Amino acid sequence: MRLPSRPLHAAALATAGALLTGCFAATGQDPGGDGGRIRVAMMNPPRSGLSPLSDDAFKLSRWSTAETLxxxxxxxxxxxxxxxxxxxxxxxxxxxxxxxxxxxxxxxxxxxxxxxxxxxxxxxxxxxxxxxxxxxxxxxxxxxxxxxxxxxxxxxxxxxxxxxxxxxxxxxxxGRTVSPVGTGTGAFRLIEVDGTSSATLDRYDGYWGTKAKAPGIDVTFVPDGTARAAALRSGEADIVEAIPVSQAALLDPGLITEVPMPRTNTLYLNTAEGPFKDPGLRAAARRAVDAEAIAESVYEGRADVARGLLGPALPWAAALRSEPKRTGPERAGAKRAGAAGPDGAAVTIGTFTDRAELPEVAQTLQQQLRRAGFRVTLEVRQYAHIEADALAGRFDAFILSRATVLDSGDPAAYLYSDFASRGSFNIAQLADPAVDKALDKAAATTAGDARRRAVMAAEAAVLATDAAIPMVHERVVQGDAARVVGAAHDPRERLLVTPATYVR
Structure with missing residues (x-):
């Protein structure tokens, strides 16, 4: 298997320069505001014509043009x-x-x-x-x-x-279409969308809240990460989202902000069949994983070592976390595996190429597990070509970068989806009565402190099974030009340009 390389070559820089040519409009000054229009370079172009009923809705939110109750x-x-x-x-x-x-x-x-x-x-x-x-x-x-x-x-x-x-x-x-052009309530009015290339927004002076300081926003969609980083470096963009880890080190540290994301890179172990049906071997795998090495080598220090499934993007999680209490059989199995070792148990780990770091994580894990006595084979494909096999339990283990807070802002939905016996995304094939009971309690508890405590109890129940080994919590790297004031740094990626954002 050939893994993607990380070095940035001159050809890549030249390509970035070509991609940027003509992308960004000149900044116009607003004599009645606090500076010029804000030029934003975004990673993903619209997939559904900016329909709010799709994931494009998060762009509308990040531009402060569409609002919710x-x-x-x-x-x-x-x-x-x-x-x-x-x-x-x-x-x-x-x-x-x-x-x-x-x-x-x-x-x-x-x-x-x-x-x-x-x-x-x-x-x-x-x-x-x-x-x-x-x-x-x-x-x-x-x-x-x-x-x-x-x-x-x-x-x-x-x-x-x-x-x-x-x-x-x-x-x-x-009819069946929904257009946000000129139909939102936010601080900025969406004026025009040019397919998957750009979008233009002007300040809405009739806004019910605090009037926006900037006269407008000019958005360019730049899928190439090297090109987005080059736009910040050259001054052609004021705000750049999702700068790749490999590019962050090449930028002025004063221009980038690392924001903890509610996203955890996790090794899911197949608990239904294969070697990891044995809780002792699951425990051996957990002990073999060196998350700190993964954070430093693959993420170049721009990730947080995981202490649980929920990371620093949820500020309340760490204070409510307790050590998982493994059951008697699991403790006995872990002890047996620790004494005898995996004894050459053969395991196949799957992951996907869509997130650039995951194949490298897989390679690092392969080395760590081999040192512990496992025989490890990797299978790496595009996500669209591997998801069905992962959900069907056709791998012994699977590496997934998983959002832990879904659209409701509540992690109980993610935990249920991934670890309940009836969960729709149960890659670990887990069917554990104690986990199901804890997840049902969390789902039924009223929102607030009580629900957060129930969620953390459910996390502990999951971790006690060793069905999932959380490795690192990812960060998103955002670039803000030196003249930008008030750009939002939102772990949920719902906010970016707000009424308080402007360029000097």
């Missing part, structure tokens, strides 16, 4: 946005809609407009990911919107914070 604080608790308050009664949550808000087309924000947007999302095919498995109905009355679910759902406010449930004016909806 609710926003989240650093702990993941809901806070007012287009809704000023809410209350629950059984299966129904009632939200009071903020007054004095207008859409970018001049029409007023009403409870009817909110209900219309939510209804379109609930009836979409496919549904926005945040509504997977959720039967939601929205009805308007006066200044309130009642949101009713088929079963009591303690996370409705958090769900409504997802950018995929942004509230747009009626003009946004034409």
């Amino acid at each position: 609710v926003t989240l604080d650093a702990d993941g608790d809901p806070r007012p946005a287009l809704a000023t308050s809410w209350r629950q009664a059984g299966r129904t949550w009632t939200f009071t809609v903020r007054e004095g808000v207008t859409f970018h087309d001049g029409s007023p924000l009403t409870a009817g407009a909110v209900a219309h947007s939510l209804t379109r999302a609930a009836n979409a095919s496919p549904k926005p990911r945040i509504l997977d498995g959720v039967d939601l109905r929205a009805t308007a009355s006066g200044r309130t919107v009642a949101v009713t679910t088929a079963a009591p759902d303690p996370l409705v406010p958090q769900r409504l914070s997802s950018p995929q449930l942004s509230i747009l004016s009626a003009k946004a909806y034409r």
Whole structure:
């Protein structure tokens, strides 16, 4: 197997220069504002025409053009946005809609407009990911919107914070399509989208909140990481998202910010069949993994060594974490494996090429596990060509970079998906009654401190099985030119340019 190399060659730099030619417009000054237009280089171009019902919604949120009823604080608790308050009664949550808000087309924000947007999302095919498995109905009355679910759902406010449930004016909806151009409520009005090349936004002076300091945003989509880094280095972009680790060392340290992401690089072990069905061999693999070496060699120190499944992007997790209590049979199995060693047990580890670091992580793990006595074979493909086999349990182990906080901002959904016996993404093939009980409790607990404690108890239950070995928590490297003020550094990647952002 040939693994991708890391060195940056002159040819790559030349390619980056060619990619940048003509990409970024000149910065225009705004005599009534705090500087010129903000030039942003983004990694992924739109995949669904910037429809808020897709992952493109996060671009709209990062540009402060589309807004939701609710926003989240650093702990993941809901806070007012287009809704000023809410209350629950059984299966129904009632939200009071903020007054004095207008859409970018001049029409007023009403409870009817909110209900219309939510209804379109609930009836979409496919549904926005945040509504997977959720039967939601929205009805308007006066200044309130009642949101009713088929079963009591303690996370409705958090769900409504997802950018995929942004509230747009009626003009946004034409047949099966949804267009955010000129139909949001945010501080910046989306004026134009040029396919997968660029987007233009102007300040919306009728914004209900604090007026934006910058006159507008000029977005260019630059999928090539070397080109994005070159745009920051040359001064052709003011804000650059997702600078590759390999490029960060080549930039002025004062221009980059490393933001902990709610994303963990984890080794999933197949608990249903093969060598790792034996808990002793799972424990031996856990002891063989040197996460610090992976963080230093593969991520060049730009990742945090994992102490659990949930990392520093969730500031409350570390304080609530407890050591996993392994069961008697697991302790005995670990002891047997520690005494006899893996004895040449043959294992196949799968991973994918879409994230540049993962093949290198696989190679490093191969060396570590071999030193512990395992015979290790690697299988590396594109994600689209390996996901089905991973979910079907066709590997002994699988390396995955996994988002631990999904669209609701709540990690219970990720834990359930990945480790419940009925979980839809259970690569470890785990079926453990103690884990299922802990996950069910976390899912049913009301949002807040009690739910966070239940989530951490579920994490401990998962770790006690050695079905997953968390290795590192990834960081996103963001570049801000020296003249940029107030750019957001958001672990959830929902914010980037805010009303407070401007260039000197």
